[in-house]
Amino acid sequence: MAAHFRLPGTVEKLSTLIGHNSISSVLPEYDQSNLAVINSLAGWCEELGFNVQILPVEHHPGKANLVATLGEDNGQGGGLVFSGHTDTVPCNPEKWQSDPFTLTDRDNRFYGLGSCDMKGFFALVLDAVEQFRDAEFKQPLIVLATADEESSMSGARALAQQNALKPGNKTRYAVVGEPTSLRPIRMHKGIMMENVRLTGRAGHSSNPALGISAMDAMHAVMGELMNIRNDLAQNFQNAHFAVQSPTMNLGCIHGGDNPNRICGSCELAFDLRALPGMSNDDLREEIRSRLTPVAQQHQVELEVEPLFPGVNPFETESSSAIVQACERLTGASSEAVAFATEAPFLQQLGIETLVLGPGNIDQAHQVDEYLAHDQIQPCVDLLSQLIKEFCLQ
Numbered sequence: 603m604a605a606h607f608r609l610p611g612t613v614e615k616l617s618t619l620i621g622h623n624s625i626s627s628v629l630p631e632y633d634q635s636n637l638a639v640i641n642s643l644a645g646w647c648e649e650l651g652f653n654v655q656i657l658p659v660e661h662h663p664g665k666a667n668l669v670a671t672l673g674e675d676n677g678q679g680g681g682l683v684f685s686g687h688t689d690t691v692p693c694n695p696e697k698w699q700s701d702p703f704t705l706t707d708r709d710n711r712f713y714g715l716g717s718c719d720m721k722g723f724f725a726l727v728l729d730a731v732e733q734f735r736d737a738e739f740k741q742p743l744i745v746l747a748t749a750d751e752e753s754s755m756s757g758a759r760a761l762a763q764q765n766a767l768k769p770g771n772k773t774r775y776a777v778v779g780e781p782t783s784l785r786p787i788r789m790h791k792g793i794m795m796e797n798v799r800l801t802g803r804a805g806h807s808s809n810p811a812l813g814i815s816a817m818d819a820m821h822a823v824m825g826e827l828m829n830i831r832n833d834l835a836q837n838f839q840n841a842h843f844a845v846q847s848p849t850m851n852l853g854c855i856h857g858g859d860n861p862n863r864i865c866g867s868c869e870l871a872f873d874l875r876a877l878p879g880m881s882n883d884d885l886r887e888e889i890r891s892r893l894t895p896v897a898q899q900h901q902v903e904l905e906v907e908p909l910f911p912g913v914n915p916f917e918t919e920s921s922s923a924i925v926q927a928c929e930r931l932t933g934a935s936s937e938a939v940a941f942a943t944e945a946p947f948l949q950q951l952g953i954e955t956l957v958l959g960p961g962n963i964d965q966a967h968q969v970d971e972y973l974a975h976d977q978i979q980p981c982v983d984l985l986s987q988l989i990k991e992f993c994l995q
């Protein structure tokens with residue numbers, strides 16, 4: 603096993619991380635604390651000489667972020683952040699070939715829940731840092747480990763409100779190690795999920811005047827949402843994306859109870875994935891202002907509420923030093939992906955951020971999740987080179 607890592611201890615670290623159940627979920631019966639992962643990482647970082655801060659996430663008991671800093675963070679604020687999330691999605695152990703919480707080496711792959719998304723990244727970061735034990739860090743190296751990425755992103759949201767990572771005068775750079783098969787990703791779409799509730803008045807179906815049909819009104823609301831969708835598709839395109847326009851999916855609808863009763867209330871939930879340059883807040887406002895007259899016309903009460911706070915679209919300029927370095931070191935041009943990450947929250951702090959990590963997104967959130975051995979050495983080499991270029995020179 604050890605042959606695939608520079609250091610034998612790295613497999614043990616990965617094995618320890620996989621062994622900690624750190625599932626996060628909006629459903630309380632699945633949700634677990636991430637403190638075991640945070641404490642393990644904190645201990646290893648301390649051994650390597652990092653200054654370690656564990657930051658509890660407010661209003662989320664049992665959840666914390668880790669900010670570990672190697673080298674003097676003298677307030678100038680430059681340097682490099684390696685960022686990852688400590689949680690995983692829930693899994694179905696009965697469908698796995700081996701225990702999801704036991705690291706299993708099979709077919710030139712390390713199997714385990716979180717092996718690719720994304721506990722493996724932390725093990726490789728520590729493996730890369732180990733060789734700079736005695737080096738003089740001119741710019742700080744920061745390892746950031748967050749809570750709840752797979753559910754509410756409460757960890758990244760909390761960090762965006764805090765000072766722990768804020769850069770000073772110098773530009774600070776970050777690599778978010780999500781599984782991208784080591785391809786540099788400098789943009790992704792945002793995501794928001796919204797719920798529309800229309801309230802009319804139930805009544806006997808024999809006389810339409812006895813009620814106000816929320817379902818009839820929803821028909822009109824859906825028409826307007828589809829108009830908005832068409833307008834967005836016409837007005838916004840980005841050729842970097844496989845699906846080049848913003849998308850809106852009307853995902854589920856619930857209303858009414860009986861054919862002979864006027865429908866008193868009806869709810870629709872949809873998602874909207876905006877392109878870089880668009881803002882979720884602006885979109886929410888536009889949707890509200892276009893649905894309000896439709897509801898008034900149908901005399902129903904309209905409520906539009908986010909199902910979660912959303913993630914903004916993300917883009918880092920191709921001229922950024924971190925994009926340039928990762929393109930040069932991987933020999934690959936930077937790309938866009940369809941999944942959302944914590945990158946916009948780091949960007950919000952003024953940190954120039956790129957998404958790049960080991961493993962394939964196709965294996966994330968899947969039964970028998972694995973990290974392929976052949977991702978490991980190239981990733982450690984790449985991380986080592988980034989440390990040299992951004993922290994030691």
Ligand SMILES: [Zn+2]
Pocket residue numbers: 687719720751780781
């Ligand atoms: Zn992930």
